[in-house]
Amino acid sequence: MLKHKHNHDECIESALEAAQKICEERETRFTPLRRRVLELVWSKHQPITAYEVLDLLSEGQKRVAPPTVYRALDFLIEEGFVHRIESLNAFVGCSDPEHKHQGHFMICTKCSNVTEMNEKSLHDVIKKAAKENGYTYENSILEIAGVCENCRN
């Protein structure tokens, strides 16, 4: 179902490394828990709910409580490593953590895969629309539902 085949382990690994590096630069704490939660978010190359993360995190150990997961997710979102998909109440790893932003996504209604769009032009159009309506732009969420290339075939 993945849009492009790739070695997903590498994919996770590089996300973790990037996060680690950014935290060092910012002097924020990439603790084992936060690292593990980020790994779990990435583990399912699809949006994952907080309680799914909770279940995975609890495997083979005492069950953790919701705040543990939500606090870690809050941190990861704050740092820009994870986005929340509002229309799904779910979370995905960010494909471009170096540059803080709120995400713009396309969500396949057949396979649930999500594609993050990092397109400056789209971002600019949205900013412009806000300005034209008299708003000072802060940030935005865009979630497009549709059918992905794979699922059409």
Next chain:
Amino acid sequence: MLKHKHNHDECIESALEAAQKICEERETRFTPLRRRVLELVWSKHQPITAYEVLDLLSEGQKRVAPPTVYRALDFLIEEGFVHRIESLNAFVGCSDPEHKHQGHFMICTKCSNVTEMNEKSLHDVIKKAAKENGYTYENSILEIAGVCENCRN
């Protein structure tokens, strides 16, 4: 706080009339409950939560249960009279119920007022972005957070 001063009673009344008319055309049932819920959604010219609607609906009578409200909201959303604001878990009346669409909104982070944008150009850009990424467009939500003109002054 309202962007433009207006007689809000008239505003509500016209929304109800429009809904009534559209339901007659579509032969869907604009029941007293649905009418009342739409009225309550409009009553607060700002996003309103399902449970706020529930509280208002329950005033002076036996308390209604959540499904009553959610079912009415589902109908109103389905008919395009109401939009859900995903980032707020709240609902607003649609400013253009004649033409079914998912809403594109700007949300003031100071006063919580919401402005619906019915701009074809923006809609087109979003559709185009979906297409360029290989998705067959179905619909989209756009929620821009910012500060409105009033609140800046």
Next chain:
DNA sequence: TGATGGGTTGATATTTTATAACAATCAGGG
């Protein structure tokens, strides 16, 4: 008329998602 059936609403219980509040623990600086 009154049986039938679809759509709507009522009622009860539960699930899903998220947060509040406070205690325990940990990591770094004096």
Next chain:
DNA sequence: CCCTGATTGTTATAAAATATCAACCCATCA
């Protein structure tokens, strides 16, 4: 080591939404 602030653990609860089945309404038609 002791203090401090950040992080994590723990318990309880709030907020948002849905599942299920019963009751009701009302148009159709036998």
